[in-house]
Amino acid sequence: xxxxxxxxxxxxxxxxxxxxxxxxQPYIHRTPIITSKSLNSIAGCNLFFKCENFQKVGAFKxxxxxxxxxxxxxxxxxxxxATHSSGNHAQAIAYAGKIVGTKTTIIMPSSASIPKISAVxxxxxxxxxxxxxxxxxxxxxxxxxxxxxxxxxxxxxxFNVIAGQGTVAKELLEDVSNLDFILTPVGGGGLxxxxxxxxxxTSPNTxxxxxxxxxxxxxxxxxxxNKIYPSINPKTIADGLLTSLSQRTFYIIKNxxxxxxxxxxxxxxxxxxxxxxxxxxxxxxxxxxxFAGVLEYPEIFQSKNIGIxxxxxxxxxxxxxx
Amino acid sequence: xxxxxxxxxxxxxxxxxxxxxxxxQPYIHRTPIITSKSLNSIAGCNLFFKCENFQKVGAFKxxxxxxxxxxxxxxxxxxxxATHSSGNHAQAIAYAGKIVGTKTTIIMPSSASIPKISAVxxxxxxxxxxxxxxxxxxxxxxxxxxxxxxxxxxxxxxFNVIAGQGTVAKELLEDVSNLDFILTPVGGGGLxxxxxxxxxxTSPNTxxxxxxxxxxxxxxxxxxxNKIYPSINPKTIADGLLTSLSQRTFYIIKNxxxxxxxxxxxxxxxxxxxxxxxxxxxxxxxxxxxFAGVLEYPEIFQSKNIGIxxxxxxxxxxxxxx
Numbered sequence: 001x002x003x004x005x006x007x008x009x010x011x012x013x014x015x016x017x018x019x020x021x022x023x024x025q026p027y028i029h030r031t032p033i034i035t036s037k038s039l040n041s042i043a044g045c046n047l048f049f050k051c052e053n054f055q056k057v058g059a060f061k062x063x064x065x066x067x068x069x070x071x072x073x074x075x076x077x078x079x080x081x082a083t084h085s086s087g088n089h090a091q092a093i094a095y096a097g098k099i100v101g102t103k104t105t106i107i108m109p110s111s112a113s114i115p116k117i118s119a120v121x122x123x124x125x126x127x128x129x130x131x132x133x134x135x136x137x138x139x140x141x142x143x144x145x146x147x148x149x150x151x152x153x154x155x156x157x158x159f160n161v162i163a164g165q166g167t168v169a170k171e172l173l174e175d176v177s178n179l180d181f182i183l184t185p186v187g188g189g190g191l192x193x194x195x196x197x198x199x200x201x202t203s204p205n206t207x208x209x210x211x212x213x214x215x216x217x218x219x220x221x222x223x224x225x226n227k228i229y230p231s232i233n234p235k236t237i238a239d240g241l242l243t244s245l246s247q248r249t250f251y252i253i254k255n256x257x258x259x260x261x262x263x264x265x266x267x268x269x270x271x272x273x274x275x276x277x278x279x280x281x282x283x284x285x286x287x288x289x290x291f292a293g294v295l296e297y298p299e300i301f302q303s304k305n306i307g308i309x310x311x312x313x314x315x316x317x318x319x320x321x322x
Numbered sequence: 323x324x325x326x327x328x329x330x331x332x333x334x335x336x337x338x339x340x341x342x343x344x345x346x347q348p349y350i351h352r353t354p355i356i357t358s359k360s361l362n363s364i365a366g367c368n369l370f371f372k373c374e375n376f377q378k379v380g381a382f383k384x385x386x387x388x389x390x391x392x393x394x395x396x397x398x399x400x401x402x403x404a405t406h407s408s409g410n411h412a413q414a415i416a417y418a419g420k421i422v423g424t425k426t427t428i429i430m431p432s433s434a435s436i437p438k439i440s441a442v443x444x445x446x447x448x449x450x451x452x453x454x455x456x457x458x459x460x461x462x463x464x465x466x467x468x469x470x471x472x473x474x475x476x477x478x479x480x481f482n483v484i485a486g487q488g489t490v491a492k493e494l495l496e497d498v499s500n501l502d503f504i505l506t507p508v509g510g511g512g513l514x515x516x517x518x519x520x521x522x523x524t525s526p527n528t529x530x531x532x533x534x535x536x537x538x539x540x541x542x543x544x545x546x547x548n549k550i551y552p553s554i555n556p557k558t559i560a561d562g563l564l565t566s567l568s569q570r571t572f573y574i575i576k577n578x579x580x581x582x583x584x585x586x587x588x589x590x591x592x593x594x595x596x597x598x599x600x601x602x603x604x605x606x607x608x609x610x611x612x613f614a615g616v617l618e619y620p621e622i623f624q625s626k627n628i629g630i631x632x633x634x635x636x637x638x639x640x641x642x643x644x
Contacts, residue, residue: 032354053602058602115599276637276639277437277637277639280376280380281602281603282598282599282602313602315598317598317599317644320639322640
């Protein structure tokens with residue numbers, strides 16, 4: 001992390017996000033914004049769903065990964081890139097590695113699902129399996145990087161990744177004006193951080209709220225108590241939101257967020273089912289979390305215009321909770 | 323059915339379809355066309371999915387029902403409208419009845435699913451339950467109509483309904499040029515008939531193919547043998563395609579269709595799963611049938627530009643086949 005003379009981290013400017021958008025545009029979709037009268041009527045407000053479930057690799061993660069990888073110097077790329085992930089970041093880095101044509105290695109837990117493994121392989125990335133623990137992931141990655149000098153792309157504690165994620169809200173705010181709120185899910189906080197930077201720069205009256213499962217409420221507690229709590233034994237169906245805030249995301253979120261709200265597992269499942277049944281879109285549990293927030297806190301959102309970022313659509317249908 | 327001096331039925335002209343489109347436009351969505359590189363690569367051709375799963379009531383049926391109901395004279399509406407259906411036509415008529423503000427009654431089998439019953443009720447229609455047989459449906463409807471003089475709107479043996487369904491292909495051909503093929507599912511043949519009328523008028527080099535489950539192949543046999551076979555004990559997961567061709571749809575289809583192809587149950591399930599997993603859209607089994615045709619007959623479709631009408635997205639998630 002780089003610091004200015006006042007000892008503050010130098011976070012991405014909105015110009016960095018504009019540049020990121022230009023950089024990644026050839027390789028991403030400008031995803032549609034969907035509205036549904038029936039969901040508006042159920043929720044009692046005007047909802048604008050920004051559908052990153054239709055994004056490349058099925059999630060917004062393609063944006064941050066591409067921006068970070070495209071910014072690497074050519075000479076550094078010769079040793080390849082690497083990360084550890086069992087989820088959407090794995091596919092995103094595999095996709096970005098294919099775009100720039102570098103050797104890409106993903107450390108995945110041996111418990112990863114077959115569709116996720118084959119998705120990563122379909123982009124030509126190599127997989128090294130490890131034990132399904134955070135410790136084994138990190139040790140396996142570190143020893144791989146020591147050996148190969150590959151570059152590690154962190155899923156969110158990386159300002160170039162965060163700038164890439166900020167392009168979601170940029171498109172949303174270009175396409176819909178007068179939003180009272182924007183809601184994102186919170187896992188490690190990369191999407192929320194990027195959304196905050198864009199929104200404060202271009203639509204300062206729009207309040208940004210992070211939504212988190214009650215069973216993985218480390219970000220809620222971290223912001224409340226002004227210290228980063230690690231995410232210990234999180235329990236939620238929203239398997240993209242199990243991680244803790246990092247130095248970079250904590251700094252941005254604590255300074256800019258309106259608030260973080262938490263939702264029950266039942267609300268997440270209800271929200272997911274409503275999106276399938278009424279909007280006819282496939283949304284993963286983590287992607288349904290912000291809509292669950294609207295359903296659980298009607299007193300905040302009544303009659304408001306609300307942008308909701310549907311973060312991804314990679315669903316394991318053998319585990320559909322309804 | 324009205325006949326001209328050559329003893330041919332007077333089918334809707336393309337002007338009738340243009341008029342239908344203007345008439346129903348305030349009440350329907352212009353649905354998006356979705357493309358997917360990953361599905362193109364699996365299928366070996368260029369696919370353009372016309373997403374009527376995003377249509378009002380979750381299916382193209384809203385179009386035909388609206389056109390037919392909006393064309394009824396005000397004085398005739400005073401006795402109300404009625405139909406029998408356990409599926410998307412029930413919701414479509416309920417929706418159309420709400421738009422014109424007339425009493426609407428749907429005869430539904432007592433076996434209809436709760437989501438379908440509540441969807442019909444949400445539009446303010448009344449439901450009369452009958453035994454789950456074709457005979458009971460017709461008898462119940464006939465006795466209701468005799469008593470009330472309500473107007474029966476047939477789901478497809480009605481040229482105003484067919485003209486309404488023709489607006490799907492009109493939008494598709496306005497949005498995508500140079501289609502080699504358009505594929506629709508075939509149940510009673512209303513969507514296929516409307517698609518044929520539009521396509522022959524505006525893009526005569528585009529071949530229209532109807533796709534039918536092997537377990538409900540009455541349309542395939544009817545066209546082959548030039549006589550209408552009733553659909554007896556059809557067995558397919560595609561529950562929107564159980565009905566037989568009618569006089570009107572048989573006449574249009576036999577004169578204009580390129581061919582009808584049949585697909586296996588496994589191909590329908592595979593197609594449905596691919597649309598969920600790759601395109602991230604919710605498609606009902608009947609709506610996945612045309613894409614199943616592309617997967618089963620690669621020799622016909624290799625490298626071609628293909629418009630695929632996704633007819634609907636009303637899925638019973640408790641019965642998801644994957």
